[in-house]
Amino acid sequence: MLSERRLEVLRAIVQDYVGTEEPVGSKALTERHNLHVSPATVRNDMAALEEEGYIAQPHTSAGRVPTDKGYRLFVDKLADVKPLSTAERRAIQNFLANAVDLDDVVGRTVRLLAQLTRQVAVVQYPSLSRSTVRHVELLSLAPARLMLVLITDTGRVEQRVVDCPAPFGETSLADLRARLNSRIVGERFSEVPRLVADLPDSFDQEERGTVSTVLSSLLETLVEETEERLMIGGTANLTRFGQDFPLTIRPVLEALEEQVVLLKLLGEAKDSGVTVRIGHENAHEGLTSTSVVSVGYGSGDEAVAKLGVVGPTRMDYPGTMGAVRAVARYVGQILAEN
Numbered sequence: 387m388l389s390e391r392r393l394e395v396l397r398a399i400v401q402d403y404v405g406t407e408e409p410v411g412s413k414a415l416t417e418r419h420n421l422h423v424s425p426a427t428v429r430n431d432m433a434a435l436e437e438e439g440y441i442a443q444p445h446t447s448a449g450r451v452p453t454d455k456g457y458r459l460f461v462d463k464l465a466d467v468k469p470l471s472t473a474e475r476r477a478i479q480n481f482l483a484n485a486v487d488l489d490d491v492v493g494r495t496v497r498l499l500a501q502l503t504r505q506v507a508v509v510q511y512p513s514l515s516r517s518t519v520r521h522v523e524l525l526s527l528a529p530a531r532l533m534l535v536l537i538t539d540t541g542r543v544e545q546r547v548v549d550c551p552a553p554f555g556e557t558s559l560a561d562l563r564a565r566l567n568s569r570i571v572g573e574r575f576s577e578v579p580r581l582v583a584d585l586p587d588s589f590d591q592e593e594r595g596t597v598s599t600v601l602s603s604l605l606e607t608l609v610e611e612t613e614e615r616l617m618i619g620g621t622a623n624l625t626r627f628g629q630d631f632p633l634t635i636r637p638v639l640e641a642l643e644e645q646v647v648l649l650k651l652l653g654e655a656k657d658s659g660v661t662v663r664i665g666h667e668n669a670h671e672g673l674t675s676t677s678v679v680s681v682g683y684g685s686g687d688e689a690v691a692k693l694g695v696v697g698p699t700r701m702d703y704p705g706t707m708g709a710v711r712a713v714a715r716y717v718g719q720i721l722a723e724n
Contacts, residue, residue: 388440393463394421395431396440400452400460404700407629409449454665454699457677461662461703468704470712474502478713482720488512488541492617495693495717500620502709505697506642508680510652511615512540512690512721514608519570519578524563524600529553534603540690540721548603550596558593562600575608614649618642623697630698631675641672642696652692655680660707665699675699679706683714684721693717 388396398419402410412428415421421428432450435441440456443449452460470478481498485491492509499507523535532548565588569581582601586594621642624635631638641647647670655661663678677699682689693714695706 388435388438388459391421391423392431392435393459395428396435396452396456397460397463399432399435399441399450400457403451404702407700409444409451411449414449452699454667457664457699457703458667461664461707464704464707466704467660467711468702468708470708475712475716478502478716482716485720488543491541491717491720495713496617496619499693499695499710499713500623502713503679503695503697503706504623504626505620505695505701505706506618506623507620507693507695508616508618508648508652509693510649510691511617512538512542512684513614514538514542514575516684516688516690517542518572518574521571522563522566522604524559524566526554526556526559532559532600534600534607536604536607540684544607546603546607548600550599552592552596554593554596558589558596562589562597566604578608579605614645616645616648616652618648620695627698627700630700637672638676638696641670647673651678651696652680652694654678655682655692655694657682657684657689660711661694662703662707677701677703679703679710681710681714683718690721 395415398415398421399410402414402418412425412432415428416425432441436443436450439453440459441450442453444451478498482491482494485494488511492511495509496507499509517538517540519536520539521537525533525535527533527547530550530553532550532554534546534548536544565585566582569585570578573581585601586597589597621639624638651663651668654663660679660681665677666674668674668676668678673696675698676696678694678696680692680694682692684690694710697706
């Protein structure tokens, strides 16, 4: 257990290294920070921190840099996440409020996160498995052809053309639409099959074939569209941090191209509260020189998806965590209003 004084020295080392990109020496610490101790005491504290694995000396006669273990303790001991300014919060709200649909919301969110944090931003689309039905629309395209439109509570829209076994009139179509919505609006997707199982029985014999065909198409949509989707942006930001990657940036870029890897990273985020994975805490070998800051977002109390950023371990953790948390909150508000 580190003493409060040594913890303060570690905080100062992390802050200086993040800000200057240079290894930090004891003289610089005593000059830049009001530590209330002598330079000799700071040197002793740095030696103890190094012995315990919180800092390291990159090369002889250099200052010290934080290790993954040091960053982890720094993050765990953060008293406050850096809040965004009023102007920043207003800009986020206005930018997201102008989105026209879910794709636009996700696209704007990716751009915002990349700009605010100057890292790589990753945003997962709301998961259908966690969504509820907002509305089902049925439109007539031809006497025996319909358009099925499924709208979720998170603004996700799925549509499918249905070829019916026989012509289906407007009156019957309106009846099916009303009965379908009365049963499944507000219900979780997992409940829909049970709720519509006996619906064909409530129609005349000559209409049951078309009703069953429409229901089959609806259930196929629920199954097929559960594939998770995400959007990534700001990859070019990594070029600013070439010196932070020991050998080459290539493994990081290759990992970012694998959607399964990114979905797994986001999946580790808590539904509430910011999750930080530092360096070797990331299981994928290509990301062991990075940190991932992520959080869940949603239109209610439960998260329907995750978002976050990927960057070097030499990261402004308080600022990045604050930005990720704020953007997630505003995205949730936008989804709730749509």
